[in-house]
Amino acid sequence: MKSILLLLLLGVAPTAQAAEIGTGATWCSNEGGNCSFSGTKVVRYGSGSKYTSKTLSGGAACNTATFGVDPYPNWGKMCFISAEAVPAPAPVVDIGTDATWCANEGGNCSFTGAREVRYGSGTRTITKTLTGGTPCTTAAFGSDPYPNFGKMCFLVKSSVVAPAPAPAPAPVVDIGANASWCANEGANCAFTGTREVRYGSGNRTITKTLTGGTACSNAAFGSDPYPYQGKMCFLVKEAVVAPAPAPVVD
Numbered sequence: 001m002k003s004i005l006l007l008l009l010l011g012v013a014p015t016a017q018a019a020e021i022g023t024g025a026t027w028c029s030n031e032g033g034n035c036s037f038s039g040t041k042v043v044r045y046g047s048g049s050k051y052t053s054k055t056l057s058g059g060a061a062c063n064t065a066t067f068g069v070d071p072y073p074n075w076g077k078m079c080f081i082s083a084e085a086v087p088a089p090a091p092v093v094d095i096g097t098d099a100t101w102c103a104n105e106g107g108n109c110s111f112t113g114a115r116e117v118r119y120g121s122g123t124r125t126i127t128k129t130l131t132g133g134t135p136c137t138t139a140a141f142g143s144d145p146y147p148n149f150g151k152m153c154f155l156v157k158s159s160v161v162a163p164a165p166a167p168a169p170a171p172v173v174d175i176g177a178n179a180s181w182c183a184n185e186g187a188n189c190a191f192t193g194t195r196e197v198r199y200g201s202g203n204r205t206i207t208k209t210l211t212g213g214t215a216c217s218n219a220a221f222g223s224d225p226y227p228y229q230g231k232m233c234f235l236v237k238e239a240v241v242a243p244a245p246a247p248v249v250d
Contacts, residue, residue: 020048020049021044021046021078022080024084025081025083026081026083027079027080028043028062028078028081030077031062031076032062033079034059034061035060035079036059037081038059039057040056040086041055041086042055042082042084042086043055043056043079043080043081043082044081045066045067045078045079046072046078047072047075047076047077047078048072050075051071052067052071054066054067054068055086055087060079062079094122094123095118095120095152095154096154098156099154100154100157101153102117102136102154103136104136104150104151105151105153106136107135107136108135109134109136109153110133111133111155115129115131116129117154117155119136119138119145119151119153120146120152121150121152122146124146126141126142126145128140128142134153138151174202174203175198175202175203175232176234178236178237179198180234180237181232182216182232182233182235183232184230184231184232184233185216185230185232185233187215187216188213188215189216189233189235190213191213191235192213193212194210194211195210195236197210197235197236198233198236199221199231199232200226201226201231202226204225204229206222207236208221216232216233
């Protein structure tokens with residue numbers, strides 16, 4: 001690392017192998033200089049293995065201001081041009097592409113259900129999934145995609161959001177598997193001794209070990225295993241709990 005600092009102080013271009021930042025890349029400039037190139041390139045800025053990358057065009061100043069972050073504070077940095085391919089730009093989508101006009105800015109965009117709504121003008125837009133209509137305003141979309149310019153709302157044609165599937169029908173009651181019915185919800189489940197008692201409906205149940213009978217209710221079992229559904233209590237057949245052995249007294 002001392003050799004890198006010496007090269008920086010002398011203004012000598014280090015070789016790509018001097019730091020990890022140069023792996024698969026070509027040195028371009030020391031910090032504070034200008035990294036000259038034509039076209040669009042991926043440029044790395046930093047030192048060693050601590051660097052940031054940015055896609056730039058037509059050359060760039062090799063400084064923190066250009067890259068927006070200092071990847072290695074209080075340390076001399078360099079710029080390298082990476083050999084990696086320049087990422088493809090995001091596709092430009094006009095606000096009306098595959099969409100239908102819904103409202104001008106300040107109006108109300110009316111629709112039912114959940115839809116993707118595009119807000120803006122030209123290619124400067126925001127898209128949000130909204131339900132049951134929306135004001136066509138910057139406040140509704142959270143930011144202004146095109147300040148000081150009239151905007152519109154469009155409904156994306158292919159974006160009808162599928163409703164949540166209907167809940168599955170109540171399952172066939174298997175609360176009684178290897179158990180015997182004891183009481184319906186709201187009644188009393190009578191038994192002697194200590195038993196495992198199953199409470200619920202279908203395969204949505206709670207099992208508790210109880211003694212001397214119990215109310216067949218949410219309160220007795222501590223929660224509702226199947227809200228808005230009639231429930232029952234069953235005694236698990238093989239679940240007679242053996243009493244603890246009496247202590248041996250010498």
